[in-house]
Amino acid sequence: MRISSNMIYQKGVGSMQQQWSSLLHTQQQLSTGRRVLTPADDPIAASRALELGQSKGVNSQFMVNTGYAEDRLGLLEGKLTGIGDILQYMRTKTVEAGNGSYDDKDLAYVATDLRAQFDAMLALANSQDGMGDYLFSGYMANQQPFSGDLAGVTYHGDHGTQTIQVSASRYMPVSLPGSDIFTNTRAYSNDLIAMPAGTNNVGNGALSAALPDPADPSLLGRRYEVTYHDDGVNPPTWDIYEYRPGVADKIPVAVGATALNDPAITAALGFELDLASGTPEDGDQFEVFASSPNIFDNLGMLIDAMERPGPAGMAAGAVAVGLENIDGALENVLKTRARIGSQLVETEALQSLGSDLNLQYEESISDLMDVDYVEALSRFAQQQTYLQAAQQSFMQVSRLSLFDYL
Structure with a gap:
């Protein structure tokens, strides 16, 4: 094989460039803290890290969804608490109305108070969230669910329940149809x-x-x-x-x-x-x-009976019926609050589980992608030595010439 001076130069330069490339790659690993800079460095690790990163992204989105669900359920819980407080207050006033010493004027005062509470409960039934969506209109979030007054209240929503995905297999309800809360308080019988x-x-x-x-x-x-x-x-x-x-x-x-x-x-x-x-x-x-399953109709009937009592009187008539209807509505609200409370406990558990999963994903990705600084620094020093040796040997070889021996 014939070796020329040009070949010696090319081989020497190529060797130094290779050493420079290896040294630069190690330096980039040290500066970024990543062992795998491109998929070519470790195709299997890069593929696995990509898969884990996608899973972590999905899990993070589920955590965001769970946070939204928790906020929405907390808002529902607050509104239902207000509705329950109003019903409890109306129950107390209804019991007072059964006092035999109350005359028509006293009953009229109680009725006026209950009218204001009726309007307050109707306003809560038409509650909206921060985005302007109605909480109790089912799927029809842009439609005001209830309209009317003491003479009659009509429900305009549907019977659907909005849900949001909080895990791979769990869709959490985050709304309530008003029909379940206000128009289904007593069974037909x-x-x-x-x-x-x-x-x-x-x-x-x-x-x-x-x-x-x-x-x-x-x-x-x-x-x-x-x-x-x-x-x-x-x-x-x-x-x-x-x-x-x-x-x-x-x-x-x-x-x-x-x-x-x-x-x-x-x-x-x-x-x-x-x-x-x-x-x-x-x-x-x-x-x-x-009586009706619709609590608004029942309250209208009760308030009207206080304003103009019928032949049965208050205690045996309006008060007895009114208390039974209010108790049915209160029980319905309490059952709904219990269900929402259970969902809120679930969201807390899902948030905790999501955080643990994210931590596991991060640790797994780190194990696959992060650089071992001790090994990398040692390799960096070794590559520096190799480069210096290549440079020095190139300098020695490049000085060789037959003319020195003529």
Whole structure:
């Protein structure tokens, strides 16, 4: 093999460049703290680190989602606490209204107070979050869920529940449909109908009622006055009038009816009403409370009964029915708060688990990618020696010439 001076120079320069490249690579490792600077340095470690980094990113996003869920659930919990406080206050005032010493003026004062509480609860039912989304409208976050007043409140949302993904397999509910909180406070059953006899009745008649299946909720949440007439000559008759909030005069439902269970009356009331037992006397009256699963309808009925008491009086009529309806709403709110409390505990556990996972991901990535400073510094010193040796040997070889021997 023929060795030329040009080859000697090329080999020498190439060797020094290789040593420079190795030294520079080690210096970059030391300055960045990373062992794997490019995938070519360790393809397997780089691939694994990329996979772990993606998993860490997904986990971090789940933690962000969990934080949002926790904030949203905390807001729901606060609103439900306010609703429960209002209901508890209204219950206390309703008990006071059953005090036999209260006259019509005192009851009117209580009714005025309860009207303000009614408006406050309706405002809470229309609560929004910081983004302007309604909390109790289901999927329809941009739609105000409730509208109306004491005469009737309508729900405009749907029955959906918004969720957010907080783990690979967990979608956490972060909203509540208003129908679950406010319009589903009591189960449909005959217990919704109360029929207390008038305080001035002479006879011992008692009424009964039966709800159809399914019942029409739009016909519930109403109060009626039923009067029996018997002049001893003509067949006995019944008069039925409705008390409706916001309407000053009683609304006739049936006048001069010969049977309470007449199909036309049943259709108008939304339930079947009949004389269950006993014999009423002429002029005997009954008050019929057709409670609704909708707490707003029930509260409207209660407040109206305080403003214009019916024949059964407050204690046996409006107060007894009102307390049962408020208790049903309170129980519903407490059950919902318990469920949200359970979810808040879950979010705390998920946040803790997410933090632990992030720490594990970081440690695993560090083990794969970070430089061992002791080994790298030793290698750096070794490469410096190699480079210096290459430089010195190149200087010696580059001085060789045949002319020195001529």
